[in-house]
Amino acid sequence: MTDAADGSLIASNHDGFDTSPLEHEGVQVVPSEVLSRESLLNSPLLEYVGDTLWERLTPGAIGAAVEARIGDSRIYLDLRSKALNDYPWELLRHDGFDLFLGAAKICLGVPRAARGPLAGTPPELEHPLRVLVVIGNDPEDDLIKAEEELFKIEAAAHLKNEEILLKTLLRPNPEDVQHALAGFRPHVLHFIGHGGVVGEGAGPDFRVYAAATGQNDVWTAGRIRNVVREAPPRLVVLNACSTGLAPTASASLVEAFLDAGCIAVIAMLGDIRADSSHALSARFYRSLFEGQSIDQALMSARLTVKELAAGQETDSIAELHSNWPLPRLTARGDVGAVITVEPLPGFARRWLREDYVARWDERWNAWRAMDGTNSYLALVTGNADVGKSALLNAIADIGARHGDCVIKVDVSRSVAPTGSSWRDVLVRIAQAAKAEHLTDELEEIASQPGESGPVIAAFQAKLAAAVGEGRLLIVLDGLSDWEENVVDDILLQQLCGPYLTGSTAASPIRMILATDKGWEVLKGPQGWTRTAVGPFPEEEWARAVMHVEAYWKSRLPVAQHEGVDRFAAAARISPRTGKSLGLLRDGALNLQSGS
Structure with missing residues (x-):
């Protein structure tokens, strides 16, 4: 056992773990079968197994060393054999307390693990947090109710709208999954669907039903190692039955994701009920997005599942109650640093409505369009009333949470009924920059005599100088209301153009604007695309x-x-x-x- 904080050894047992048979009420207990649906309903059996595992894990002086650290340290169980891995460690109990329900910070794995030679590199932790949800069940399948689970994950994300970008693949083709892993580069991959072991001695798999073909695409350990290492997420959550089981390490889905470069994996050690899995996801992501580490968030989720039966009228209260030990977290790295959502001191939403929902793909497309890879400008297009301004408001607050200074200017006729010159737009930007305490010199530049080209170039240079080493996001709404010759010939080409092409003067600055017109004059570099907002799917x-x-x-x-x-x-x-x-x-x- 090691301490996650400094990797120091807490305790070791050179005499080996006592693997003599477990026996409860005269019946031999098979460790790998303790979390079966029937056994999970036998509370005395579960308590016996949990108490016995603790006694065997911590004999003599080892127990004293470990007990002294419970509550203060995160303890890793480094299990290096198939036989040890088969034990239901999630049932560990000490002094009447279930350790995996909060009595201790404890998980499986190692806090500092060398990356394998073929492992890929997961994305750096950065804002916003990217979560990819893959729904893989047949739409005619009523057992899983995947859309209900997705709704609960989205609800947790909406509470942290400025923190999270969510992408959903609904019954995708195999190439769609690979494309999303490479293009979206998720920090978290969450799978909803069916998993299991088909055939005696076979390894587990999970199946992704492709709506386009009507066929199940099977993901095994070998396939995961080959595909996922190209773009491994930091955390994988397999909310599918029996995905945490395996006859060998090479056949293990969990080991495959870790070998591919993922830092942590949550998978199920048996058949989990749909209502339990929904509650697990809802609580896990709400806790994770609120800033808890993944082991703490999973502990909160287990507690929610354990208490799920409260107030429900069902014939399966005991079964609902019993599913809490099924999720297993395994890590190769510091669990506390796999996913972190830390509050930004002093941040408060200014533009994003509290009830703003969905539009996940549009948020990501706009954010990516101006991330500097191809351009520093995002153009949101769509008909009137579809929700372009609301999307701009969302991006404004995501940018502010990202650490950007945000200048938001609305020059639509309903807000700014006067003015028809390109100078009037510059003045509005200058006033917003002054209000944000960025610089108070822009309005004077905007009023200088001369042609638009030199004035706008000087305006942009002063903006860049004011930003310095920081970042600035200009959110410009309502420009479609202005005269086309002013917009097309001057503002789009001279004011917006440098951000679109990523010129040196514009590089510290990003811009997003919206239109219900063509604006074909804005032709971005290769790889740049407009963000189209249409009716909701x-x-x-x-x-x-x-x-x-x-x-x-x-x-x-x-x-x-x-x-x-x-x-x-x-x-x-x-x-x-x-x-x-x-x-x-x-x-x-x-x-x-x-x-």
């Missing part, structure tokens, strides 16, 4: 309305929930746009104000 629309509905129900008294239901019902049959969600919001606000 049908399956996303249903969840979007549910999320907004749930948000307002959580903030209004129960007596007003029926009114929210009416507005939500109207939204479901309305055009799938941001305007329709806005009408749902307005209705809820009217209920809140009593009007």
Whole structure:
């Protein structure tokens, strides 16, 4: 056993672990079968196994050394044999307490592991946190209810809208998964679907149903090692039955992901119920996004599953209660540093609505378009009322949380009814820069006599100088309302163009703007694409309305929930746009104000 903080040895047993048979009430216990559906319902058996494992793990002086560290250190169990790995360590008990339910910081693995020669490199921890959800069950399969689990993961992400970028692959083709791993570079990969062991002595697999072909695509350990090492996530969560089991290390899905370069894997040691898996995901991601480490978040999720039966009317209360030991966390690295979502001191949302939901692909496309890989400018396009301005607001707060100084300027005619010159736009940007305490010299430059080209170049140079070593994000909305000759001939080419092409003067600065016009004059470099915002996809629309509905129900008294239901019902049959969600919001606000 080692301490995660400094890698120091806590205790070792050179005499070997006592592997003599376990026997409970005169019946021999097979370690690998303790977490079967039937055995999980036998509480006395589970307590006996947990107590016995502790006694065997910590004999004599070893127990004293370990006990002194419980609660203060994160303890790793470094299991180096198949026989040891088969024991249900998640049941460990000491003095009547379940250690994996919070009595200790304990997990399986090693805190400092050398990377294998063929392992890939996971992405650095950076803001925003990227989570890839792969849904792999047949849509006719009613057992898993994958969309319900996705809804719960999204709900956790919406609480941290400025922190998280989520991408969902709904029953994808194999190449879609590989493309997302390489292009999205997720920090977390979460799989929802079926897993298991087919045939005696066979290794486990999980299956991704491809909607395009109607076929299951099977992922085995060998395939994972070959494919995932090209772009390994930091954390993999396999919320599928029996994905944590394996007859050998080479056949283990968990070992395969770790060999490919992932730092930690959560997989299931048996058959987990759909309601238990939904509760597990909901609590795990809410805790993770709130800043808990992955082992702490999993502990919170286990506790939620253990208490899941409370208040429910079901014939399976004991079974619901029993699924908590099934998820196993295995790590090759510091568990406390695999995923970290740390609050930014002084950060507060300014533009992003609390009930802003979905639009995950659009958020990512806009963020990637201006990340400097191909360009520093993102262009959001779409018809009126689809939700372009709301997306710009989201990107503004994501940028602010990212550490950018954000200048947000709305020059739409409803906000800025006067002005028709390119100088008026510069003045509005200058005023916003002054309000953000960036510089107070821009307005004077904007008012200088001369042609647009030299004035705008001087304006950009002063902006870059004011930013210095920092970062600036300019969010420009409403430009479509202005005269086309002013926009096309001057502002797009001279003001926005340098950020699109990534010129030296513009490099510390990023810009995002929106339009419902063509703006074909903006031709980006190779690899740059516009971010199109259209009607919500049908399956996303249903969840979007549910999320907004749930948000307002959580903030209004129960007596007003029926009114929210009416507005939500109207939204479901309305055009799938941001305007329709806005009408749902307005209705809820009217209920809140009593009007």
